[in-house]
Amino acid sequence: MRLAGKVAIVTGGAGGIGRGIALAMAKEGAHIAIVDINEENGKKTLAEINERTEGALFIQDISVKENVEMIVKETVSHFGKIDILVNNAHASRNVSFTETTMEHFDLSFGTGFYPTFHFMQACYPELKKTQGKVINFASGAGLEGQPTQTSYAAAKEAIRAISRVAANEWGPDGINVNLISPIALTPGVEQWRDNNKEAYDAMVQKIPLRRLGDPEADIGRTAVFLASDDANYITGQTIMVDGGTVKLR
Template sequence: MAPQKLAGKVALVTGGGQGVGLGIAQALAAAGAALVITGRDVAKLEAAARDLSPLGTAGVAICAGDVRRRADAEAAVKVALDRFGRLDVLVNNAQSSKPGTLLEDIDDETIALTLESGLLGTIRHMQAAFPHLKERGGSIINLGSREGIYGGAGFGIYAATKEGVRGVSRVAAREWGRYGIRVNVICPAALSPVAIQYLADHPEQAEMYRREIALGRFGDPQADIGPVAVFLASDDSRYVTGQTLNADGGQVML
């Protein structure tokens, strides 16, 4: 990873206190970006900020909140502007879900939780960031999933949410390209806390997933997913928009 590739840029990462979000934040920090990380757990955000500080970042701010609330999306963008004076990169990573439920058994509470935190939270943060990104262009990186592309059993509403994220990302790429805003999707296969717990609870499915990965291992949030986010956040991808990058070791091949 080229050092300081993102020097002078400010990135907002939702769900940046743990897992894939933290791994992406670590990679962005090491590349020179100033960061705002958000999440519901203040203690996790503070711990993440301490972890990020030695990585060469230009600064780290935290913003506790719930991505399901429009006011919290707007507050997170305001923190970036108040602390750093600009916003260049938005990473929509936060997602709540309850995997492992067959489609016929999914209740309204799970539907609401998954859609509100994933698809609607992503849209609200994109809307909050748009007036500021359009001033000088920028990059929006949304998180999809192989479960949406593949249609994994037990992931009905999660798959629908993540495919919705991919759909709205393509629309935004077309509508906002005129402003120099690039919108892309990463579909990762990485060991986040939720993934680790799910795989531990479903060992047979975990082994099936592992066999499907051409490279033979699950990804590391910082070392494997982070560099993909740095690429999409940087000028190296200045002619890439509306695309899905499957950072999954070769699970999904299109």
């Protein structure tokens, strides 16, 4: 029970990687506030979490600053504190560089970068009290400049930039800020795999460990580590949980 008594906000926690992280943290004793726009999946994940820990909470929507402030207040009102912030939610569209429009940037920054920034600001007073942990998300799309990922890559690298700034500024407060850059077999990837078997197999062959990560067992367990006391001396880092695909220098 490495996170016993800890309170975590997990954005995008209704499905995919966010669900995996929420379940992994709940298994280690954390109380979870799931934040997601998908109410149906959110309530399903809430039920799963409540089988592992008592008092989980589902809060819908993260799209605007006012909602973020409300979510933080509701979480503190329900649980009494915030120890862990996981900024996982992000949506984007894949189009070529020349076809990328401001609407694509608005979607990617509006669902990924700005909520991450606003949640970090809104949670800072609570995280300072608890000497808490922030876990944000990077991507190989930004680190390697993957084709058709212009708006997504830009937002992810912007998240990496502000994470490093916060790690420097908040370190004296005892707050750790790190990033995970994952490759995971989410439901969306499973659907794509079923319709594009050859492309999927080719992608897997480029991963040194020859598989995609499990959202709970691989990505979730890494998040548990970064949220635990075992990671107290790690901050400002991008942790590659991608089977060895990208090797940072």
